[in-house]
Amino acid sequence: xxxxxxxxxxxxxxxxxxxxxxxxxxxxxxxxxxxxxxxxxxxxxxxxxxxxxxxxxxxxxxxxxxxxxxxxxxxxxxxxxxxxxxxxxxxxxxxxxxxxxxxxxxxxxxxxxx
Amino acid sequence: xxxxxxxxxxxxxxxxxxxxxxxxxxxxxxxxxxxxxxxxxxxxxxxxxxxxxxxxxxxxxxxxxxxxxxxxxxxxxxxxxxxxxxxxxxxxxxxxxxxxxxxxxxxxxx
Numbered sequence: 001x002x003x004x005x006x007x008x009x010x011x012x013x014x015x016x017x018x019x020x021x022x023x024x025x026x027x028x029x030x031x032x033x034x035x036x037x038x039x040x041x042x043x044x045x046x047x048x049x050x051x052x053x054x055x056x057x058x059x060x061x062x063x064x065x066x067x068x069x070x071x072x073x074x075x076x077x078x079x080x081x082x083x084x085x086x087x088x089x090x091x092x093x094x095x096x097x098x099x100x101x102x103x104x105x106x107x108x109x110x111x112x113x114x
Numbered sequence: 115x116x117x118x119x120x121x122x123x124x125x126x127x128x129x130x131x132x133x134x135x136x137x138x139x140x141x142x143x144x145x146x147x148x149x150x151x152x153x154x155x156x157x158x159x160x161x162x163x164x165x166x167x168x169x170x171x172x173x174x175x176x177x178x179x180x181x182x183x184x185x186x187x188x189x190x191x192x193x194x195x196x197x198x199x200x201x202x203x204x205x206x207x208x209x210x211x212x213x214x215x216x217x218x219x220x221x222x223x224x
Contacts, residue, residue, distance in 0.1 A: 042214040103210035105158040
């Protein structure tokens with residue numbers, strides 16, 4: 001099992017462009033979580049998804065950010081019209097299901113907005 | 115609202131010395147608490163959780179509800195313990211939705 005895979009590892013975007021971050025969960029995992037880590041801060045929860053469903057998006061900024069986890073393929077975190085303040089490390093985690101199950105983290109995508 | 119505080123951003127000790135990484139939390143319900151570790155150039159991984167009451171790599175952590183603390187301890191630090199340590203709280207039914215502290219960078223000197 002290759003673990004949670006995130007790509008790209010590094011992404012550079014100019015202000016106003018779109019950023020797409022991908023997360024492939026571990027085999028057999030149907031729950032995905034996205035976190036953002038701003039410089040000098042801890043990881044902050046953004047969104048929790050199951051296949052084709054958003055379970056909890058309480059940590060998502062109201063505008064420009066969206067996430068999906070389709071029936072087939074990776075989970076995508078999409079940031080439209082990026083601004084300098086979006087520069088951060090974005091982490092994805094996956095778990096088999098709810099309840100007493102550990103979440104496993106990917107290595108993160110470092111987004112730099114220039 | 116739930117919150118996790120790690121008051122020390124940096125902690126340096128010498129090999130063989132005891133180490134304690136502090137973590138305090140704020141949560142109105144019954145919390146599930148975890149310590150995660152990130153070694154250099156590796157992904158974040160679970161070190162231990164309070165419900166399992168186990169010792170991993172010589173580390174232990176006891177939940178003190180009276181002091182709302184979950185400090186991580188090891189009696190004799192090793193150089194390979196040098197890493198970033200995060201305390202985290204799961205307040206809901208999913209252990210994947212976590213509130214993290216800001217992290218403590220532990221450096222163990224030879």
